Structures are given as structure tokens and as C-alpha cells.
Amino acid sequence: MTVETDESFGGVTPDAARRLLLGAVQAFAERGFHATTTRDIAGRAGMSPAALYIHYKTKEELLFHISRVGHERSVAVLEEAVEGAGDSAGRLAAAVRAFVRWHAEHHTTARVVQYELAALGEEHYARIVVLRRRSEEILREVLQEGVATGQFAVEDIRGTTLAVVSLCIDVARWFSPEGRRTPDEIGELYAGLALRMAGYRDGGR
Amino acid sequence: MTVETDESFGGVTPDAARRLLLGAVQAFAERGFHATTTRDIAGRAGMSPAALYIHYKTKEELLFHISRVGHERSVAVLEEAVEGAGDSAGRLAAAVRAFVRWHAEHHTTARVVQYELAALGEEHYARIVVLRRRSEEILREVLQEGVATGQFAVEDIRGTTLAVVSLCIDVARWFSPEGRRTPDEIGELYAGLALRMAGYRDGGR
DNA sequence: CGCGGCACTAAGCGGGCGCTCACCCGCAGG
DNA sequence: CCTGCGGGTGAGCGCCCGCTTAGTGCCGCG
Numbered sequence: 001m002t003v004e005t006d007e008s009f010g011g012v013t014p015d016a017a018r019r020l021l022l023g024a025v026q027a028f029a030e031r032g033f034h035a036t037t038t039r040d041i042a043g044r045a046g047m048s049p050a051a052l053y054i055h056y057k058t059k060e061e062l063l064f065h066i067s068r069v070g071h072e073r074s075v076a077v078l079e080e081a082v083e084g085a086g087d088s089a090g091r092l093a094a095a096v097r098a099f100v101r102w103h104a105e106h107h108t109t110a111r112v113v114q115y116e117l118a119a120l121g122e123e124h125y126a127r128i129v130v131l132r133r134r135s136e137e138i139l140r141e142v143l144q145e146g147v148a149t150g151q152f153a154v155e156d157i158r159g160t161t162l163a164v165v166s167l168c169i170d171v172a173r174w175f176s177p178e179g180r181r182t183p184d185e186i187g188e189l190y191a192g193l194a195l196r197m198a199g200y201r202d203g204g205r
Numbered sequence: 206m207t208v209e210t211d212e213s214f215g216g217v218t219p220d221a222a223r224r225l226l227l228g229a230v231q232a233f234a235e236r237g238f239h240a241t242t243t244r245d246i247a248g249r250a251g252m253s254p255a256a257l258y259i260h261y262k263t264k265e266e267l268l269f270h271i272s273r274v275g276h277e278r279s280v281a282v283l284e285e286a287v288e289g290a291g292d293s294a295g296r297l298a299a300a301v302r303a304f305v306r307w308h309a310e311h312h313t314t315a316r317v318v319q320y321e322l323a324a325l326g327e328e329h330y331a332r333i334v335v336l337r338r339r340s341e342e343i344l345r346e347v348l349q350e351g352v353a354t355g356q357f358a359v360e361d362i363r364g365t366t367l368a369v370v371s372l373c374i375d376v377a378r379w380f381s382p383e384g385r386r387t388p389d390e391i392g393e394l395y396a397g398l399a400l401r402m403a404g405y406r407d408g409g410r
Numbered sequence: 411c412g413c414g415g416c417a418c419t420a421a422g423c424g425g426g427c428g429c430t431c432a433c434c435c436g437c438a439g440g
Numbered sequence: 441c442c443t444g445c446g447g448g449t450g451a452g453c454g455c456c457c458g459c460t461t462a463g464t465g466c467c468g469c470g
Contacts, residue, residue, distance in 0.1 A: 016447075032323065034239035038428060048449050053429065055447095115320065115378075118237065159386065159394045162379070163372060170375040173320075174367070181364065189364045196401045221417080243458060253419050258459065260417095 008073045008109055017055040019045035024062045029108040033063055033119040063116060064124040070106075070113035071131040077102045078138050088146030089200050095142060096168060096194040097187040099135070103171040104183035110172035136165050143198060153199030164194050213278045213314055222260040224250035229267045234313040238268055238324040268321060269329040275311075275318035276336040282307045283343050293351030294405050300344060301373060301399040302392040308376040309388035315377035341370050348403060358404030369399050 009021050023044030027036040038059055042049045056062045081098035085091045103110045120128060140161040146152035154160050171186060181189075195202070214226050228249030232241040243264055247254045261267045286303035290296045308315045325333060345366040351357035359365045376391060386394075400407070 014447085032237065032239055034237055035324070037426080039426090049428090050430075050450080051448060059428070119240070156394055159391070160398065163395065163398055166375040166379060167368060167372050170371040170378075173375075174371060186364070189361055190368065193365065193368055193402050196404065197398050199401065219417090242456080244456090254458090255420080255460080256418055264458070 008069055008106060014055075016045065016047065016051065020047070020052055020055055021062065021065060025066055025109050025112055028063065028066070028116055029111040033059075033112075033116045060119070060121055060124070063112070063119060064121075064128075066109065066112050067117070067120065067124075067128050068131070070109045071128060073106075074099065074102050074110070074113070075131060075134050075138075078135055082138055082142060088142060088149060088151045089195060089198075089202070091142045092139075092146065092152075092194055092198060092200075093191040095139060096164065097191040099168045100171050100190045101183045101187040103168060104175045104186055107172050107175045107177075110169075114169050114172050136161060139164055146198060146200070151200060160197060164197060167193070213274055213311060219260075221250065221252065221256065225252070225257055225260055226267065226270060230271055230314050230317055233268065233271070233321055234316040238264075238317075238321045265324070265326055265329070268317070268324060269326075269333075271314065271317050272322070272325065272329075272333050273336070275314045276333060278311075279304065279307050279315070279318070280336060280339050280343075283340055287343055287347060293347060293354060293356045294400060294403075294407070296347045297344075297351065297357075297399055297403060297405075298396040300347060301369065302396040304340070304373045305376050305395045306388045306392040308373060309380045309391055312377050312380045312382075315374075319374050319377050341366060344369055351403060351405070356405060365402060369402060372398070 009018055009025075020041060024036070024041045026044060027040050030036075036059075038052050039049045041059075041062070042052050045051075052059075052062075056065070077098050078095055081094040082091050085094040103114075117125065117128065140157060143152060143154060143157050143161055143164075147154050147157060167190065171190075175183075175186070214223055214230075225246060229241070229246045231249060232245050235241075241264075243257055244254045246264075246267070247257050250256075257264075257267075261270070282303050283300055286299040287296050290299040308319075322330065322333065345362060348357060348359060348362050348366055348369075352359050352362060372395065376395075380388075380391070
């Protein structure tokens with residue numbers, strides 16, 4: 001079986017460590033962390049089980065690396081999208097479009113990032129939670145700004161932010177490349193839905 | 206540790222079988238199916254590991270029972286809410302309110318139902334998928350009806366339905382009884398958001 | 411009161427898990 | 441040409457998993 005490439009981990013060296021990471025992402029996404037064996041991961045990377053422990057201390061450390069890099073990428077995507085995208089409506093649309101696209105395009109990584117958190121050790125979990133808060137903050141600021149300028153009409157900003165973030169994240173759960181929609185199309189659809197959730201009026205589309 | 210009661214499984218007999226089911230729900234929700242041991246489940250039910258196999262053939266069969274009963278309950282809740290709740294806007298609001306409340310109140314069961322599907326055997330999985338389609342159909346029909354009567358404005362009915370269902374389901378992932386919102390409040394908030402997603406205009410709240 | 415049946419347990423089997431250890435290449439530096 | 445060393449392997453340790461089996465206590469019934 002070929003290991004699908006994913007530019008998120010392009011910078012990881014040496015080569016063997018990256019192959020292990022990619023194999024682990026695949027396996028964790030398909031079966032979940034606990035149902036994945038180190039023999040399976042090593043096999044996907046074309047190595048013996050023992051080789052895994054040259055590059056990573058434990059199976060859990062592999063998960064932590066995936067989770068950390070994945071969160072950093074998704075937050076970076078969100079930050080880029082929000083910067084310099086016009087008014088609040090433009091920023092919200094751009095943010096949701098980009099965040100959703102990332103979760104669809106990288107649904108294997110995203111699945112691990114979003115749904116295997118509980119398998120992290122306590123210390124690693126705490127470090128990941130910090131990163132997670134960032135993505136919520138970014139969207140909340142956009143909503144807040146839009147409400148302040150009168151472009152949006154939202155009573156419960158915290159709750160609505162949570163709902164928008166939740167909507168985007170859940171894409172990773174159900175998205176399939178064999179499905180009828182491309183990541184771009186879903187991003188576009190969801191950007192429009194997020195604007196509606198924010199109470200934005202653009203003339204009635 | 207006390208086993209939290211959950212009326213979803215109130216009708217299961219004998220008593221020991223129900224206790225095992227409740228213990229399994231708790232354990233699966235906390236740690237996931239694969240990380241849960243039969244010894245843990247039996248322990249929560251106050252029994253020896255072997256007792257589990259008098260009432261269920263395998264650990265996977267326990268998961269299947271939980272998944273089946275859980276899906277049946279959530280679909281029933283949705284159907285009740287849709288029946289006799291006025292116009293399309295009223296029906297959509299009632300449906301989302303009830304569906305979200307169920308996912309928040311029974312977040313342990315819902316977590317298992319929504320996120321441990323992959324651990325089911327092929328045959329059991331196929332039987333569950335049939336039940337899952339029902340909930341999406343119910344919401345799609347409401348949206349369709351509202352668009353037909355002009356109360357809603359939705360271009361992509363399938364996609365919007367998917368988004369609404371996804372939004373509701375994801376409540377099970379993040380909800381915590383220690384959080385700042387009650388299931389009722391979240392249901393209310395989400396009902397309003399769903400109406401906005403459907404393009405319903407009620408005068409500008 | 412004896413007996414069949416059934417819910418349940420103590421003990422444990424076979425196997426696969428995460429992880430380790432002793433050893434082995436190929437190659438850069440002297 | 442020898443040497444050291446970092447990336448790799450084969451074999452396997454100790455553990456705990458899902459599940460089974462042989463046996464036990466108890467309860468209703470003739």
C-alpha cells in the first residue's frame with residue numbers, strides 16, 4: 001500500500017521519520033489510535049516494528065507529533081485567511097472557506113487531530129488544548145468585530161462562534177473524497193451558511 | 206463508581222444485562238471501544254468478566270445494542286418533534302431543538318452512537334446505517350417543504366441538511382454538563398441558527 | 411427434601427500487544 | 441584498509457487482552 005503524501009509533514013526529517021508519521025496518520029484515521037498496532041504503522045512505512053522506536057519514544061508520541069503539526073497547520077490556514085480579506089463579512093467567509101477546505105482536503109489528518117485527542121497523555125493534551133483555543137478566538141474576534149460595526153446581528157457571540165467552529169470541524173468526520181462534493185464546494189456552501197448564522201444580510205440569496 | 210441512569214435503556218432486562226449496557230456506555234464514551242476492556246465493563250456492572258458472556262456474545266455485540274437503541278431513540282425524538290409543530294419554521298426549530306437536546310442530555314450515549322460506528326462489524330454497521338439515514342431524511346423533508354412554501358430560501362437543500370445534521374451531532378463531542386450552557390439553552394440557540402441557515406426571515410432578531 | 415436448571419464465578423488459555431535488546435550493515439574519516 | 445557509529449533488523453519478553461471452561465450456590469417445583 002502506498003502512503004499518501006501530505007504537505008503538512010513535508011518538512012519532517014529524516015525521511016524514515018516522515019514515512020512513519022504518514023503511516024501513522026493513515027492508520028489512526030482508519031482504525032483509531034487504540035486499534036492501531038505499532039507493527040501496522042511500521043509496515044506502512046516499509047520498516048520493521050523496532051525501527052519506530054529509533055525515531056519516536058512511544059506510539060503516543062507519534063500521535064502527539066501528528067496532533068501538534070496538524071493543529072499548527074489548521075490555525076495557520078485560518079490566520080492567513082482572516083488577514084487582509086476586506087470587511088467582517090469577507091473575513092468570516094474567507095475564514096470558514098479556508099478552515100472547511102483544510103478539514104476536507106486533509107480529512108485523514110484532521111480526523112486524527114479532532115477525534116483522537118483523548119488518547120493523548122495528560123501533559124501532551126494540555127499543550128494541544130492551548131493551540132485549539134486559538135482557532136476559536138480567531139473566529140470569535142471576526143464575529144465580534146462584525147457585530148460592533150453592525151454588519152452582523154448575533155446575540156450570543158460565544159455560542160455562535162462555538163457552533164461555527166463545530167460545523168467546520170465536523171466536516172472531517174463525514175467527508176469522503178468519493179462523495180459528491182469537492183472541498184472547494186463545501187467551503188463555499190459553508191461560508192454562505194456561516195454568514196447567515198451571523199445574521200449578515202446581503203440582499204437575499 | 207455509580208452507574209448513571211439513562212432511560213434509553215430502561216426497558217432492558219434482565220437487570221444484569223441493563224447494568225452491563227450502562228457500564229459499557231460509560232466506558233466506551235470515556236475511553237473509546239478499543240481502549241475499553243471487558244473486565245472494566247463487568248467491573249462497572251459489579252460482576253465478574255465472565256458474566257458478560259452470558260448476556261452478550263461478544264464485546265462488539267454490546268456496542269451494537271447500544272448503537273441500535275441509541276439511534277432508535279434519537280430518531281424517535283426527532284420524529285415526535287416534527288409532528289404537529291405548526292409551519293415549516295416551527296417544525297425545523299422543534300426538530301433541531303429536540304435533536305440537539307437529546308445529544309446534549311445523553312452525551313455519553315450519543316458519543317458512543319456517533320463516534321464508535323467504525324468499531325462495529327460489517328453486518329451490524331450496515332443495519333445501523335439504515336437508521337442513520339432516517340434522521341437526515343426527516344430534516345431534509347422539513348427544509349424541502351419550507352422551500353416549496355417560500356418560507357425558506359435554500360439553494361442546496363441536500364448540502365444544507367447535511368450541515369444542520371452535522372451541527373446537531375457534533376454537540377455530543379464538545380458538550381459537558383460542567384459547561385456554561387444547559388441542553389435547553391443550546392437547543393434554543395441552535396434552533397435559531399438552523400432557521401437562519403434555512404434563510405428564514407422572522408423580522409430581524 | 412432432592413433435584414434440575416440457571417445466573418454467576420475463579421481460573422486460565424492462546425494470542426497479540428507495546429516495547430527492548432543484541433546484533434548487523436554501509437559508509438565517512440584517518 | 442580499518443574503525444566507529446547511526447539507522448536498521450530478528451527475535452522475543454512480559455503483560456494483558458477477549459473469551460472459555462469447569463464448577464458453585466441458589467431457587468422453584470414435585
